[in-house]
Amino acid sequence: AQSVAQPEDQVNVAEGNPLTVKCTYSVSGNPYLFWYVQYPNRGLQFLLKYITGDNLVKGSYGFEAEFNKSQTSFHLKKPSALVSDSALYFCAVRDDQTGANNLFFGTGTRLTVIP
Amino acid sequence: DSGVTQTPKHLITATGQRVTLRCSPRSGDLSVYWYQQSLDQGLQFLIHYYNGEERAKGNILERFSAQQFPDLHSELNLSSLELGDSALYLCASSVSWEYLNYEQYFGPGTRLTVT
Numbered sequence: 001a002q003s004v005a006q007p008e009d010q011v012n013v014a015e016g017n018p019l020t021v022k023c024t025y026s027v028s029g030n031p032y033l034f035w036y037v038q039y040p041n042r043g044l045q046f047l048l049k050y051i052t053g054d055n056l057v058k059g060s061y062g063f064e065a066e067f068n069k070s071q072t073s074f075h076l077k078k079p080s081a082l083v084s085d086s087a088l089y090f091c092a093v094r095d096d097q098t099g100a101n102n103l104f105f106g107t108g109t110r111l112t113v114i115p
Numbered sequence: 116d117s118g119v120t121q122t123p124k125h126l127i128t129a130t131g132q133r134v135t136l137r138c139s140p141r142s143g144d145l146s147v148y149w150y151q152q153s154l155d156q157g158l159q160f161l162i163h164y165y166n167g168e169e170r171a172k173g174n175i176l177e178r179f180s181a182q183q184f185p186d187l188h189s190e191l192n193l194s195s196l197e198l199g200d201s202a203l204y205l206c207a208s209s210v211s212w213e214y215l216n217y218e219q220y221f222g223p224g225t226r227l228t229v230t
Contacts, residue, residue: 034218036221041223042223042224043117043119043121043205043221043222043223043224044205044207044221045117045221046218046219046220046221049218090158095160095171101146101163101209101219102148102160102163102171102173103148103160103219104160105150105157105158105159106157107157108157108158
């Protein structure tokens, strides 16, 4: 069975500082990992994905994520945080049981960027 | 704007009632996924349809059902509603379930409140 864990419910960071939102995963096969962001009263927006290839994945809005197989982690990062980055962030892994491509989501991390 | 539309945006109904939520996928997308987002359960996969056929089921209650029509829009039917069914119901679409590289694009959701 597959799962993802987001160990931090809340992350606070000052504007201009680097940010990291943590995610660890557990899968029986190859990991297919995703990050989504949700703004208030909105659906989820796709940020980036790891399927195969380079361990550093670049995505939308200046975000990137580092895949680490030995630590089973897929942390989301940004070199310089903006106030507008404040939102709810979800890590997700593709269902590796049915192969139907549905996603299992973590519990979410609320990021607050302080001006 | 992801291109996925959901109606209605908000729905308030009483316990025991039945409602229908509608989702139109992005143009060209054959797969539709339904998710439920609540404070108690987080983001949970409900069901996946591909080109009119059910592909995978998640934590979907027997009181809930879905279908995908020939024009590819999908409807999620919720019956005998209970207070605990109050949640944000999200629809997502992707081109196919077969190609592992295709990420899901989410609609803005339908906020269901059961009173």
